[in-house]
Amino acid sequence: MRKAVIGEGSCGLAAGAGKVYTALESLCSGGYQLGVTGCIGMCFLEPIVDVYEAGKLLKRLVRVSEKDAERVSAALTTGDFSAVEDLAITAEDESFLTKQTRIALRHCGLIDPNDIDAYIAEGGYGAIAKVLGGMSPEDVIAEIKTSGLAGRGGAGFPTWFKWNAAREAVGGPKYLICNADEGDPGAFMDRAVIESDPHSLIEGMLIGAYAIGAAEMIVYVRAEYPLAITRLTEAIRQASERGYLGENILGSGFSCTMRIKAGAGAFVCGEETALIESLEGKRGMPRLKPPFPAQSGYWNKPSNINNVETFANVAWIIANGGAAFAAMGTEQSKGTKVFALTGKIKRGGLVEIPMGKTVREVIFDIGGGVRDGRKFKAVQTGGPSGGCIPESLLDTVIDYKALSATGAIMGSGGMVVMDDSTCMVEMARFFLKFTTNESCGKCVPCRLGTKRLYEILTRIVEGNGREGDIALLEELCSAVKDGALCGLGQTAPNPVLTTLRYFREEYEAHINEKKCPAGECAALLTYRIEAEKCKGCRQCAKNCPAQCITGEAKKPHVIDSSKCIKCGSCKSVCRFGAVVVE
């Protein structure tokens, strides 16, 4: 019997997957089955309906809307898909997936996240059985060391080293914590893993808990991810019911529990010591290090914290061997990395590729390049802690060291593509506004430094930049970098520094010529009506809130730029393209 499986991740649901499911459900009269899966990562094609026959993928229908439900249902019933050929995925779009190597995302969009048996059928919980069936904690740590797995949350610290430090730490109880406070705007791989394959997180964490000797596991999830919390709660319930969590797991004598703690919205809680403070019910302000969490973490007990994507690799490494993981990647960075490709990109979504590919391959080969035929300008990686990589560095290899050399960072894997209509000074200002808002206020360099940086950038984009502002920005950036207490402050200047490094002429144009080359900064733009194109229809004048457009009917109009508030209403209502922005 044919089975239609609908991708119901958060973005699929936002695109209308839930409505498609309901519509098909009401039309289905037993001729086919319906199922749900998580996010396959092809967000640009949502909602997606995968049709399976005898367990094999028969058809992938994309951008399916409620309106298509009737013909899709008919095709599913009869097996004749000719009437829905227009919905079938193209070979070009399919290459978005076939060019990837998926380990952390191995089950995403393929299995039902609400069903533990679907995970087990794919070999799930085999790795924890292997570990408990005869590996010592030291063996596990050695295997992770062989794999070369490093922290996928951004810092890239070797996972085995953290586990070993927590294992060797004196005292107890010990805690294993998962950082699912995915705060970088533009990154959503952790959400996708939890929503689409929650059991792989549970299994990875169990292996980690066994390795460090923890009996309690806590997942700190962002409150903005309600669906992830619902699915993980259900997965924990099912895993407990089957004896994968709780007392005497698989009869091995190893016991471990798991619980979720919902965050309350604070970017700084992605920093591990701030996360611990938040877990303890306090304001999420970072602690001084050392002591490190491995020695003194949650309730001052030895604690180990890893990110979701890191844990999602663990069961695969144990099942396939650390060497298989290490066979992928570069000398310095092993395995694969997931990127969330967004912005002005043709094919946006989740991309998992082996380390060592180039940024260009991700954006152009897989992502299809910049959309709307515009020109690529830069890609922002690593969120507010990262930087902008210009076109000249597109052949940079994806590797922790190589990316850091550009001034950007690997970070959690957000990649926001920008075209020539994006102003880089405004971009830097956007990130500094974010870090200013999110600074916890504990240390002066970050609390005041980010605010002053934001103020200087604001005056530049508003056309009030002064001579010497660039040097001032550079000086302040280095002071904040050197003086801030935690990662948030130390990396907050990166967006300014990289844009200054690669797009200095844009800053200069704003300050010296009072011009925004990208045409984004409203204060620096002038609106003008081209007399030869204007038909004198009066639409612009009628819609101008500042009433600064004058002219007789059927004759060219004029904008009084001294009164113009640069709202853009005239440009948006002009049917003749006569309003130009300079």
Added chain:
Amino acid sequence: MSESCCCEKKSDLSLLEGVLAEYAPQKGSLITILQHAQEIYGYLPVDVIYHIAERTGQSPAQVMGVATFYAQFRLKPVGKHPIMLCKGTACHVNGANSIEKAITEKLKIQDGETTEDGLFTLKTVACLGCCSLSPVMMISGETYGSLTPAKALKILDELREKEVAAQ
């Protein structure tokens, strides 16, 4: 702050009893208690904050400190349809500012404010994680993607019409 002084407003504290019975004895559960309290009352009234402080053995200042640190907590009542407008990087690049401008002009409220009829509260958020559909907003749990200013305003109009029809 002044308009919601604890001596004027009396919240029904008994509604919180179940939550406090379960969590107050557990150390480190303040955020969880505040989350439940907000679910019950829609926001965190000052008398509720005092009550939680008393029951968890902390000072009201400590509880207030936590309540004001996290973006999720509100100290004022919220409109019936809170609008969470995403201003993450992808949404920013794809025009979130123009959506915000359209909404603030239409509803005549700024970020964090509630409309006079109590229907909408605007709150900009850092990232909803639906970056491929940017710009995005979430209203009462429903996510609306690929917005344009006109599309966003139409959604608000439809919600308002539904409310009027329901009355």
